[in-house]
């Protein structure tokens with residue numbers, strides 16, 4: 200296949216990122232970054248914050264450059280809100296609001312030491328499955344270790360200039376509702392709004408206070424408080440002595456900022472400080488980041504004027520929506536996280552969704568019937584890749600989905616159509632022996648010999664059926680024939696059933712049964728089996744199929760008939776159709 204990577208958005212950003220990195224830091228690894236606030240479940244919208252730089256980083260690696268993809272865990276952010284619907288969490292978590300996320304207890308029953316670690320772990324597991332390589336940086340560790348000491352003291356010395364930069368936006372900012380990078384993430388999806396509420400430093404005050412402007416906020420030193428409801432009341436540039444008072448508990452103290460670590464820069468200063476500190480070349484952010492007063496825009500001025508750095512290339516990314524997440528699986532506050540998607544689709548499919556759309560295009564991740572069409576589309580793309588007929592951009596997206604610079608992602612050896620696998624496990628309720636029998640009969644010339652050949656796609660389809668398809672939409676094959684219905688059938692329909700049953704064994708494969716069920720109404724109409732369908736014939740086929748569904752599964756519709764017949768088995772088909 201021709202190399203086609205010049206044509207997609209990932210490749211274009213990779214060009215820019217390499218050029219910028221060579222200009223700014225020749226010979227050094229290329230640095231791209233993502234910022235994640237583990238304030239609650241990290242949902243599929245937030246995954247775009249990681250996947251966008253990941254895909255660019257991966258392209259840069261493919262071209263032979265060394266890349267660091269930083270994931271900045273903003274776990275030293277304040278706990279803002281108790282998200283709804285989290286198992287093991289009740290209102291009592293409200294008492295921790297204002298503490299760093301790493302000082303809040305994990306949900307009851309968690310294996311992790313604190314709130315931030317609990318929600319980070321869920322994402323980390325999915326990132327491994329998705330093939331995302333990154334350097335994780337805990338901001339709690341960095342701040343508590345004093346890593347940013349010089350930058351903090353520098354920001355405090357230049358607080359007047361920072362205040363002036365922020366001041367240019369404060370009034371406009373108010374009018375615009377003061378969007379910040381993390382506020383934008385909240386808008387990702389109606390359904391996601393609730394859980395994202397807790398997200399990070401949104402709406403955080405920018406350091407302005409009655410006692411003057413300070414870009415630094417300590418967490419209260421009173422044991423049993425530890426909150427950030429503190430106000431800096433004095434600071435001495437010479438001695439670095441800082442005095443604060445806690446609004447929550449009344450505690451006050453004077454510390455030396457040259458040796459004090461229990462606090463952080465306010466978000467609008469923290470973010471550009473880290474761009475400069477890490478030399479970030481590429482970092483995307485949520486929609487509308489370019490509005491006046493947003494953290495990205497203000498950060499661009501602060502990094503240049505205060506920290507002598509350069510703003511990264513920073514595309515905005517649009518919403519990621521969800522279609523049809525079943526209520527019954529909303530065990531995490533109703534907001535699907537990457538692990539939920541990876542239970543019903545393979546990792547390359549999920550990567551493909553992020554790779555094929557430009558960051559500024561929104562898209563939806565299907566948890567409903569739409570996932571079957573998505574898989575059909577994917578299989579069609581794979582066929583085009585195999586025969587060399589894929590468009591260059593489609594081929595590039597496929598390549599980004601199926602492998603990284605480091606490795607090929609696991610694939611299903613025999614990728615049978617997802618919708619068929621879903622139908623089969625729907626009917627067999629996952630019984631392995633029966634599932635293997637049916638799948639082996641699909642293609643008698645090259646039968647499946649083990650379910651492992653159909654995995655992991657088979658497992659994903661089974662998870663989809665059991666977690667997302669409501670009970671009333673599941674297929675239940677009749678145990679006994681519907682005698683009443685059989686006796687009420689007209690002679691024409693009885694003849695159709697006789698024709699079907701007479702040829703059943705000779706057509707016992709997916710292709711054979713497809714020919715048979717469409718062919719019986721043709722034969723009855725006096726047409727050749729390969730006759731072109733007329734409107735009358737189509738109507739006859741439809742009513743024949745409806746009778747078959749009623750007799751087999753007591754409904755007017757169901758899985759595709761050839762699949763259904765194979766799944767039910769020849770003997771039971773004969774019994775239920777009155778043969």
Ligand SMILES: [Zn+2]
Nearest residue numbers: 419424445448
């Ligand atoms: Zn306090």
